[in-house]
Amino acid sequence: MPETATTPGYNAYGPWLRRHYGGNRVFKVIVDAGFTCPNRDGKKGYGGCTYCNVDSFTPALPRSLDQIREQVLGSMKNARERYKADKFIIYFQPNTNTYAPVERLKALYDEALAVAPEDVVGLSVGTRPDCLDPEKIALLESYTDRLDVDLELGMESIHEETLAQINRGCTHAELVELLDSLADSPLSLCLHTIFGFPWETRDMLLAHADELNRFPQVKFTKLHHLHIVKGSILAARYKKEPFHTLSLEEYTDLLCDLIPRLRPDLIIQRLFGVADQDLLIAPIWGLPKSAVQTHIDREIQRRGIVQGSAYPG
Numbered sequence: 072m073p074e075t076a077t078t079p080g081y082n083a084y085g086p087w088l089r090r091h092y093g094g095n096r097v098f099k100v101i102v103d104a105g106f107t108c109p110n111r112d113g114k115k116g117y118g119g120c121t122y123c124n125v126d127s128f129t130p131a132l133p134r135s136l137d138q139i140r141e142q143v144l145g146s147m148k149n150a151r152e153r154y155k156a157d158k159f160i161i162y163f164q165p166n167t168n169t170y171a172p173v174e175r176l177k178a179l180y181d182e183a184l185a186v187a188p189e190d191v192v193g194l195s196v197g198t199r200p201d202c203l204d205p206e207k208i209a210l211l212e213s214y215t216d217r218l219d220v221d222l223e224l225g226m227e228s229i230h231e232e233t234l235a236q237i238n239r240g241c242t243h244a245e246l247v248e249l250l251d252s253l254a255d256s257p258l259s260l261c262l263h264t265i266f267g268f269p270w271e272t273r274d275m276l277l278a279h280a281d282e283l284n285r286f287p288q289v290k291f292t293k294l295h296h297l298h299i300v301k302g303s304i305l306a307a308r309y310k311k312e313p314f315h316t317l318s319l320e321e322y323t324d325l326l327c328d329l330i331p332r333l334r335p336d337l338i339i340q341r342l343f344g345v346a347d348q349d350l351l352i353a354p355i356w357g358l359p360k361s362a363v364q365t366h367i368d369r370e371i372q373r374r375g376i377v378q379g380s381a382y383p384g
């Protein structure tokens with residue numbers, strides 16, 4: 072088994088969190104600061120990535136600092152009452168959370184982190200590789216003297232032709248350049264992938280493992296399967312000309328091939344994507360999230376899959 076893996080045979084985030092924070096129950100508090108995205112507001116493009124749900128985008132309404140505070144307070148209260156949460160990671164999640172001047176970013180992050188500083192152990196910020204600069208990186212790094220800071224980057228595909236086809240507005244080369252510049256950074260990097268674009272072959276999908284392995288500064292990954300959701304460009308294409316999307320069995324089979332190739336120390340934050348059922352068009356797996364997780368975990372166990380067992384490094 073990989074040194075840090077628990078049963079089943081992959082290095083799962085939940086158990087890692089528990090170990091890393093001394094047995095505390097750590098929850099992510101999601102903050103929606105009202106950011107927009109350069110692939111929508113015209114800086115990079117207007118249509119957005121083809122899988123992105125237009126309808127889920129409220130017009131960019133920057134939140135006041137009071138609103139940020141209320142969000143954090145409400146989520147912490149809920150997590151304490153429902154899940155007996157002890158500690159929190161402040162997670163700036165929706166849209167592009169570094170897409171604002173650095174002074175504005177600092178005000179937002181500071182406000183969220185100040186709500187219950189004694190119980191906050193981390194800051195997590197989701198963004199695109201093309202929405203960072205040395206000043207913003209320095210700001211994020213400035214919090215690492217007291218917190219774990221995760222920078223979550225959309226990689227989606229490592230294949231440039233796919234990124235062009237999905238109108239990503241950002242190349243893999245740009246991500247690689249950023250990763251190289253962060254080789255010695257105290258930030259914990261997380262890369263997000265999407266598997267299942269119909270033109271990507273199995274070999275193209277499995278090649279993601281080598282690319283994730285290539286960067287030791289990447290500590291976390293989120294693996295997702297492609298969703299076709301209402302309001303996306305892909306949904307319109309799918310309606311006109313349906314194409315194959317991954318069944319749960321096919322996706323599980325892919326994971327069982329991919330996980331052994333991953334570095335054993337890479338922590339997997341997510342194994343599959345979760346979409347709002349009201350928006351999801353395909354694939355419909357017909358199971359709640361917990362049942363999907365159980366299905367995948369059982370199959371990983373049944374096959375004796377071990378993360379890192381096929382890692383050449």
Ligand code: SF4
Nearest residue numbers: 108110119120123166
């Ligand atoms: S997926 Fe992310 S980067 Fe792409 S359009 Fe939607 S918010 Fe922007």
